[in-house]
Amino acid sequence: MRISQVALQLFTVRDKLNSPAEVAATLGHIREIGYEGVQFCPLECVSIPEAVDLLAQADLRCCSTHLDTAHLLEEPQAVIEELATLRCSSTALPYPSGVDLDSATDVLEFCKRLDAAGRVYHEAGVSFAYHNHAIEFQRFDGRPMLDLIYDETNPAWVQAEPDTYWIQYGGGDPIAWCRRLKGRLPLLHVKDYAVTSEEKPFFAEIGQGNLNWQEIIAAADGSGCEWYIVEQDRCQRDTLEAAEISFKYLRDELSS
Numbered sequence: 010m011r012i013s014q015v016a017l018q019l020f021t022v023r024d025k026l027n028s029p030a031e032v033a034a035t036l037g038h039i040r041e042i043g044y045e046g047v048q049f050c051p052l053e054c055v056s057i058p059e060a061v062d063l064l065a066q067a068d069l070r071c072c073s074t075h076l077d078t079a080h081l082l083e084e085p086q087a088v089i090e091e092l093a094t095l096r097c098s099s100t101a102l103p104y105p106s107g108v109d110l111d112s113a114t115d116v117l118e119f120c121k122r123l124d125a126a127g128r129v130y131h132e133a134g135v136s137f138a139y140h141n142h143a144i145e146f147q148r149f150d151g152r153p154m155l156d157l158i159y160d161e162t163n164p165a166w167v168q169a170e171p172d173t174y175w176i177q178y179g180g181g182d183p184i185a186w187c188r189r190l191k192g193r194l195p196l197l198h199v200k201d202y203a204v205t206s207e208e209k210p211f212f213a214e215i216g217q218g219n220l221n222w223q224e225i226i227a228a229a230d231g232s233g234c235e236w237y238i239v240e241q242d243r244c245q246r247d248t249l250e251a252a253e254i255s256f257k258y259l260r261d262e263l264s265s
């Protein structure tokens with residue numbers, strides 16, 4: 010992993026993205042920390058063309074996006090146009106919204122929808138990935154939902170954006186999943202997993218939790234990962250400070 014491959018998911022610093030001025034200042038701080046890329050998520054206060062200008066001013070690249078599930082599945086051509094505006098060729102579906110996750114039939118139908126949209130993206134030269142939470146580790150006839158998603162879709166059309174925290178939370182092995190997804194893993198959400206004295210898990214800065222980052226990064230490198238995306242859903246400190254702690258650990262301990 011090169012440090013230039015490390016990006017920040019903007020959801021991490023969403024508390025600092027409430028106006029155009031805040032967005033500009035926050036993007037500047039992200040670049041000052043050392044990040045060269047960000048994963049874009051919809052912002053209410055700026056349009057996509059405005060975001061493009063602000064990213065350029067901060068000298069940041071949009072490495073990928075997280076967009077609304079229905080938009081991604083039902084309007085792929087519109088998404089492709091938005092990505093072109095962002096000068097980006099990668100997107101990920103963040104959550105299986107609108108799917109009955111207790112129904113194997115609905116999950117399999119969802120896989121068909123992923124595959125259909127993925128084909129459109131693939132033909133346009135866009136990488137379309139699936140981002141997991143813990144819910145995908147519930148089982149249907151002994152198989153985790155995440156197995157179904159990757160087994161029932163075309164690897165060329167539906168890629169992967171595994172989330173290390175949620176894999177661990179769901180009872181999976183982040184290292185094993187990075188290895189399993191070789192050739193299908195353009196994006197990785199790097200997110201550490203820690204536990205309180207009350208045995209409650211919480212989101213930690215990278216290197217401040219319990220995940221084996223040396224092995225995770227080695228496995229992801231071996232599987233062809235292109236972007237290592239820091240995301241911290243909830244922070245125990247200032248969100249930019251948390252983002253800086255994660256970046257420095259990845260830079261000082263893990264980058265080549």
